[in-house]
Structures are given as C-alpha cells and as structure tokens.
Amino acid sequence: MTVAVLGAGAFGTALAITLAQNGPVTLWARDAAKVAEIARTRLNERRLPGCPLPENVAVTADLTEATRAPVILLAVPMQQTAAFLTEHAALLDGRVLVGCSKGIDLASGRGPVALISDICPAAHAAILTGPSFAADIARGLPTALTLACDEDGGALQARLSTPSLRLYRTSDKTGAELGGALKNVIAIAAGVVIGAGLGDSARAALMTRGFAEMVRIATHLGARAETLAGLSGFGDLVLTCTSVQSRNFRFGHALGAGEDFDPTTTVEGVATARAVVDLAQRTGIDMPVATMVTALAAKKMTVAEATHALLSRPLKEE
Numbered sequence: 001m002t003v004a005v006l007g008a009g010a011f012g013t014a015l016a017i018t019l020a021q022n023g024p025v026t027l028w029a030r031d032a033a034k035v036a037e038i039a040r041t042r043l044n045e046r047r048l049p050g051c052p053l054p055e056n057v058a059v060t061a062d063l064t065e066a067t068r069a070p071v072i073l074l075a076v077p078m079q080q081t082a083a084f085l086t087e088h089a090a091l092l093d094g095r096v097l098v099g100c101s102k103g104i105d106l107a108s109g110r111g112p113v114a115l116i117s118d119i120c121p122a123a124h125a126a127i128l129t130g131p132s133f134a135a136d137i138a139r140g141l142p143t144a145l146t147l148a149c150d151e152d153g154g155a156l157q158a159r160l161s162t163p164s165l166r167l168y169r170t171s172d173k174t175g176a177e178l179g180g181a182l183k184n185v186i187a188i189a190a191g192v193v194i195g196a197g198l199g200d201s202a203r204a205a206l207m208t209r210g211f212a213e214m215v216r217i218a219t220h221l222g223a224r225a226e227t228l229a230g231l232s233g234f235g236d237l238v239l240t241c242t243s244v245q246s247r248n249f250r251f252g253h254a255l256g257a258g259e260d261f262d263p264t265t266t267v268e269g270v271a272t273a274r275a276v277v278d279l280a281q282r283t284g285i286d287m288p289v290a291t292m293v294t295a296l297a298a299k300k301m302t303v304a305e306a307t308h309a310l311l312s313r314p315l316k317e318e
C-alpha cells in the first residue's frame with residue numbers, strides 16, 4: 001500500500017524515510033525546483049540535513065499523482081492547513097487523511113482532524129501525533145506515537161508502524177489533537193523559564209500546572225483525560241519542555257534570554273497560544289500559562305511581570 005506524505009518539511013521527510021521500510025512512499029512538495037534537488041541528491045538538505053531518502057521514496061510536485069495513494073499524510077504547518085485543504089479539497093475529500101501537524105488554526109479554533117472533517121467531510125480523518133523529533137525518526141531511533149483514528153483503524157496502524165516507530169491507537173481524535181497543540185504552548189513557557197534563569201524547579205512547576213491547564217480545556221472540549229496523560233499529551237509535553245531540539249522550547253528560551261530568534265523557523269506554539277486564549281475566553285476556562293505565553297510572545301509583558309502575575313494568583317487547592 002503506497003503512502004503519500006504531503007509537505008516535505010522536516011517531519012514529512014522523516015515520516016517518508018521511516019515509512020519506506022514498509023512499502024513505497026510518495027513525498028510531495030509544492031516547489032518543483034526543491035523536488036528536483038531532493039530527487040537528484042536524495043537529501044532534503046534544508047529541512048532535514050544528513051538523512052538520505054531510501055530508493056522507494058518517490059518525490060514529486062504533482063499533487064494529482066501523489067494523492068492517488070490510498071493513505072495520505074498531511075504534514076504542512078498548522079496555520080497553512082485550512083487553506084491547503086480548501087484549495088485541494090477535490091483531490092482530498094473521501095480519502096484516508098492523516099493529519100501530522102500540531103496546533104490550533106487561529107481563524108477557526110480547530111485542530112488538524114477537526115479541520116479535515118470540516119473541509120473534507122467525506123474523508124476518513126485521523127491524526128498521528130506524540131513525542132518524536134524528525135531527526136530521531138529519520139535516524140531510526142526508537143519512538144512511540146499515538147494514532148487517533150476510526151475504530152477500524154488496525155490496518156492503518158500497521159501500515160504506519162515500522163520496526164523503530166511504534167504506534168498506539170485511540171479513537172479519541174479530539175484528545176490527541178489538543179494534546180499535541182497545547183504542549184507546544186507550555187514548551188514555549190518552559191523555554192522562557194530556562195532562558196531567563198528561573199531554574200529547574202520552576203520548570204517542573206510550570207510543566208505540571210501547564211499539564212493541568214491542558215487537561216482542563218481539552219476535557220471541556222470533549223477529550224478524554226487519559227488521552228492527555230498518554231503519548232500525545234504528557235509524553236510530548238515532557239519531550240518538548242526538556243529538549244533543546246524543540247523549536248518551541250528554543251523560541252521560548254530566546255524570549256527568556258532576551259535574544260533574537262530566526263523568524264523563518266516553524267514555531268507552532270505562538271499562533272496556537274493565541275487560539276487557546278480565544279478558546280479560553282469563549283469557554284470561561286482559566287488558562288494562565290497560555291495567557292502569559294501570548295503576552296510574552298507579543299512583547300506585551302516582561303518575564304518578570306509574567307512571573308509575578310503567575311506567582312501572585314490567589315492560593316488554591318491542587
């Protein structure tokens with residue numbers, strides 16, 4: 001069974017490399033010149049340097065060709081996903097579409113699975129998410145992810161599992177997509193804490209209270225609490241709050257340290273924090289960490305002010 005991966009960023013390229021162990025993969029990128037270069041060198045040097053593509057990965061800029069595959073993975077960044085789905089709905093609707101991005105669309109407040117279901121209502125929507133850095137997957141290091149899909153998703157789970165990539169399955173698509181989105185916001189906050197020199201104890205407090213915040217809003221929106229405690233929530237929170245491989249963590253670190261950050265780097269947590277604050281306001285859910293991240297990223301607050309605001313909240317039960 002051929003798998004198509006749409007979006008040849010770091011993650012899409014890494015998925016193509018690992019999934020090629022199970023059968024043919026088509027990797028689609030929007031830029032024909034980039035496709036030609038990857039096809040010639042067998043490397044995506046800009047997005048995932050040093051990770052060669054196996055022979056059975058075909059690279060194309062032809063979306064009609066790519067979407068002939070029975071399984072399609074969508075690996076374009078979150079804020080580009082709605083427009084991508086809308087533009088190409090005729091090719092994508094009715095297909096097995098697996099969202100691989102992490103975030104909440106600012107305009108609609110929807111995650112990847114919800115967007116797929118809204119824009120391509122006849123598609124079989126799923127999401128692949130959890131703790132994994134693209135470079136780790138591409139190098140064949142052991143990783144475990146969550147596949148949230150319809151109840152009959154066993155065959156899909158098998159096609160997307162490889163000797164080094166172990167998938168656990170759930171039917172809680174809302175929980176899986178919200179876990180992956182929300183952890184990026186907390187990872188930015190963890191980066192700020194470390195970048196500003198506030199210490200490991202502060203980071204542990206922030207991760208724990210951030211997790212409470214994740215569970216609070218996600219369950220309100222229909223997620224199961226145990227999904228948040230799994231790979232797609234807690235697992236990914238731990239990874240991105242503790243590793244400098246995380247772009248969200250590094251962005252927060254730069255904010256905390258008062259340093260510049262390359263604006264072309266994909267940092268999903270910034271827009272997602274704004275979307276979360278919108279959701280929090282609409283639902284009346286208390287989201288103090290996301291609120292601080294939004295204010296810090298917009299330079300509307302200093303780290304000292306954000307720290308004071310969090311520490312001086314009324315005392316309460318855990």
Ligand SMILES: NC(=O)C1=CN([C@@H]2O[C@H](COP(=O)(O)OP(=O)(O)OC[C@H]3O[C@@H](n4cnc5c(N)ncnc54)[C@H](OP(=O)(O)O)[C@@H]3O)[C@@H](O)[C@H]2O)C=CC1
Pocket residue numbers: 007008009010011012030031034047075076077078080084100101102103132133134135265266268
């Ligand atoms: N990197 C990682 O370790 C992981 C990433 N993810 C998630 O995967 C998603 C993608 O991230 P990642 O691959 O790292 O991002 P990158 O920054 O590495 O790449 C983004 C890719 O998306 C492409 N792209 C952007 N807009 C469009 C569009 N409108 N149509 C088609 N292609 C587009 C870009 O193409 P171009 O090169 O032409 O600009 C680029 O190839 C994010 O949501 C991220 O959270 C999930 C797990 C791990």
Ligand SMILES: O=C(CO)COP(=O)(O)O
Pocket residue numbers: 102130131132133184187236239240245246247248249266267268
């Ligand atoms: O989601 C990821 C790891 O699971 C990648 O995190 P960053 O987008 O912060 O690099």
